[in-house]
Amino acid sequence: MSPAIRFAPLALLLVFIIALIWRLATPVDTNVPSKLEGKPVPTFDLPAAIPTKGALSTSDLATGRPHLVNIFASWCVPCIGEVKVLQDLKARGVVVEGIAVRDRPEDIAEFLARNGDPYERIGSDAQSRVQIALGSSGVPESFIVDGTGIIRYQHIGPIGAADVPMILRKVEQAR
């Protein structure tokens, strides 16, 4: 047996171990990001989630100024804490639109009454169709859409207080 063949298994093992070391060092990111960053928002037209707030459609997002589209739900636990941060962003001039996924009007109304209401409009996405169209895979997620309707940034998970400066920067860049 030639030395090449005899040492081949060892060489292959080395490659294998290196790959596994890399994998252990860079933990698996189970988030599936949307591939629509840099692309226009898909056309959608959602009914109003609660009677007291307007409905949401694509035309509301291409008005010349940037919007933060927040995908949330009343049954989503991390969304509760995120509301305060969204209110903070609203106070600093960011327009926050909401898409409520798989939710009932009474639950949304109760959620807003209990936790606060930073939303301009809220669309009701009862079967996750717009969520899927946007390439989102869970709640909460937020998309920063610029004035011409192009998606500039996707934030997976709740926006924390520490993320506020970064979000503000991204909104500025989207002007």
Add this chain to the structure above:
Amino acid sequence: MIAETGLAALWLAAGLAALQLVLMVLALRSDLEVGRTVRAIAVVQGALTLVAFAMLLLVFARTDLSVALVFENSNVAQPFIYKVAGTWGNHEGSMLLWVAILSVAGAFLAFLSRRTSERTLVAALGAQAALALGFYAFLLIASNPFARLDLNNALFTGALNARGLNPLLQDPGLAFHPPTLYLGYVGLSVAFSLAVGALLTDQVDAQLARAMRPWVLGAWVLLTLGITAGSYWAYYELGWGGYWFWDPVENASLMPWLAATALLHSINVLAARGALKAWTMMLAVIAFSMSMVGTFLVRSGILTSVHAFAIDPERGTFLLALLAIYVGAAFTLFAVRGATLKEGAPFELISRETGLVINNLLLSVVLGIVFLGTLYPLFVEAVSGEKLSVGAPYFNAVAGPLALILAVLVGVGPLLSWRRERRPVFKQLTIPVLLGVTALAITIIVSPSMTILPRLGLTVATYLAAASILPLLRRNPLRAPLATWGMVIAHFGIAVALAGMAMNAAFTSERLAVIKPGETLDVGPWTVLLKDVTPGAGKNWTAVEADLRATRGEKITVLKPQTRYFSNPPTETNEAAIETFWNGQLYTVIGKPDPSGGWQVRLWWKPFVTLIWTGGALIGFGGALALLGRLWRRRRRRSDWRKERYV
């Protein structure tokens, strides 16, 4: 007190393993006569680890909540069998089971081995001790199963009520599936150690092959049965009628099996002709390496799988280090000593040796494909950051045809003679081939729209069912050795399993709908009436149960599928109601209520699906017969061999 005894036993066992290893090194370097001592130490080590495992079993059986592991994985409200089975339903406990089997296997090797030379045996026992040492260290340092609960911490987190065994695992299948699999995985360690021992002492020969064979056969039979059981368990537990998902952990159990199957056949060539030394040694090393890779994959969190244990990169690093050391050392040994492995003359084209070489080749290719497919997404992400998914569409498309080719060859191989086949073998296969072609014609007539793989599957299965029996028909079947019967039954089992898989793919009928009590649903030849939906409860669950009445002609069959709700930990499981008939299974599931007042119902009629697991059981049974046959034959002839025994 019991937990501390177990821990002490484990430490002692680790110490003995270290001693065993040291003695082996001394023996190899200076020709010390330590055979008897090493054997004795191996046996005591095995006994001690068994004691440690028994202590853990006891602690779980009594639900001793002061032990952290019991607190996190068991619950006083659980039925007794799941309290006990919970011992291995978690990372630390199953790791202790692994190590216990490893050291007990070493003990049996020490106790029973008669064929290998003393020097090789000492080397093998030393290798086994080295393996055990690493895993003892892992247990004692990073995964102590006997750690007591830190009460301060528990009170603080408010988790006073113990968590309980994952409801998906609260099932009789749990008692059978993991321990059987572990016996198989870890049984392969003996083949690994014997191969390493033989390479170290330069005694790779037919004698070694005959010594290894019963171990490989035994481990292989258990792996076959364990995988078959796991497949059936997934089938009835997950509620969608699937039986194999090419999940990374399933693949991790398939890879050692593929390597062991190739090893089994390769050993036969080494035992009969003294040839294929390099391949056999390499396969022996690879088989157990695959077992270790599987252990690593399941416990390190690097692959997403429904099977994965708690994710812990620290433990993953430890296991990776062990893997790198053990497999690296074995491969290095192979590279260095490989040059001295002299192969004999080439084989004739039409001979059993060639058949087995090609069999080896195809099995190794399938093994390579499963390995590559499972780890490819990881490699791609490491190199380019891109994420892609590899699943059933890839594996079925690639492994399927290869498996079919293999199945065709399985019909030919056993008919070939050693050295050179002079008779016209292919004439003997006329009838099986004709039967296969007939089956093909029938499928075309009965089901013109069947996809190609199931169609070929049925064809090959029919051919193989007939061809596998041929070796018995050459002579008087009742005088054929038990080992031949075993081979025939195992190969026949392949045909049966293949037929079941093809039938399932081609003829399954599925009905998903929402119906109200009093309405019926048709699936295949059945009419199913939803009579009623009622609440129910068990020891630690509440449920919603449907009463279904299925008719196909005269008789009414009652099925009661449930959805169960557990609170500790909070989960929901589907308990499908399955009824088996001579020609298939009726599989029923109750889903969620619909706002319209109805209930979601899922029904499947799966003709001949049970052939899949019957085939698996036959394969295992055939292997067991072959093992028994060889052991009995050996016993009867032992008086002759005493003269040949090395001292």
Add this chain to the structure above:
Amino acid sequence: MRRAIIILALIAAQPLLADSNLPPAYWANRQLPDPAQEAKAQALMEELRCLVCQGQSIADSDAELAGDMRDLVRRRIAAGENPPAIRAWLVQRYGTWISYKPTGEPAAWPLWLAPIALLLVGAFLIRRRIRLKARD
């Protein structure tokens, strides 16, 4: 009355999962009336990966989002779209990760070349083991 008790039992036993209060989408667990369309939909669903599960296809997952995706697939197939178009639409949004069927991109070529390559390597390794010319 019975139903009320059952629903109460369900609510009382409701696990603390982040699950919505709405029932599954209409076509999540119902088959399309046309068997040919249902077969196409089923084949596609078995190749699409569930976004919130541990490595399952949407065809056999109990997750809500998987149900919504099944609903989406069935609606589109019923409307006449063909499976490759639907798959492409989803890949546009989630990347190739969502398709278990390799979509022909260069990164997947090694997977398809592997069997042939392995067979060739194997054949090369055993070339000296088999005497191809007959002895007599």
